[in-house]
Amino acid sequence: MLDASRVILGTYGQAFIDGVWQTNINKLEASVELEKRELNLVGNDWKVHKTGIKKGTGTISGYKVTSDMIQRGFSKFDIISKLDDPESFGHERVLLMRCMPDKIQLANWTAGEEVQEETSFTFEGYQLLDTIVGD
Numbered sequence: 001m002l003d004a005s006r007v008i009l010g011t012y013g014q015a016f017i018d019g020v021w022q023t024n025i026n027k028l029e030a031s032v033e034l035e036k037r038e039l040n041l042v043g044n045d046w047k048v049h050k051t052g053i054k055k056g057t058g059t060i061s062g063y064k065v066t067s068d069m070i071q072r073g074f075s076k077f078d079i080i081s082k083l084d085d086p087e088s089f090g091h092e093r094v095l096l097m098r099c100m101p102d103k104i105q106l107a108n109w110t111a112g113e114e115v116q117e118e119t120s121f122t123f124e125g126y127q128l129l130d131t132i133v134g135d
Helices: 068-072
Strands: 014-017 023-037 048-063 076-081 092-101 117-124 126-128
Touching: 014 023, 023 076, 048 092
Parallel strands: none
Antiparallel strands: 014 076, 023 048, 048 117, 076 092, 092 117, 092 126
8 A cells, every 4th residue: 555655745846957956946847758650561450650759848937036047048958856755765866958948038027926937948858867766
């Protein structure tokens, strides 16, 4: 049976851009999509698939504290996502390589509200640095 204390909460997640901890970040998503080529082969009544290229996309968001994302412009950077929880079996770190913003948010504010900043991006590779392994 699942030990509920081992379920990981995102509360302890961390994001590092080019090695610098982004304390203002409260959400990070990243995924890889694989292009599959459909093939029709003679003598086979099933469509088969050949793997094609991969596309990495993601979104990083949090509170606006500095002008770092505007200053960075469209230059590439690396992100390390660290997922941790004191009650979990360990932590997981994933390196997202050569990230590039899709757009840069120059202004987005409302009087009396915290300013949120969200940046969607693509990336050109990943590496699993640390894995979580159960007992």
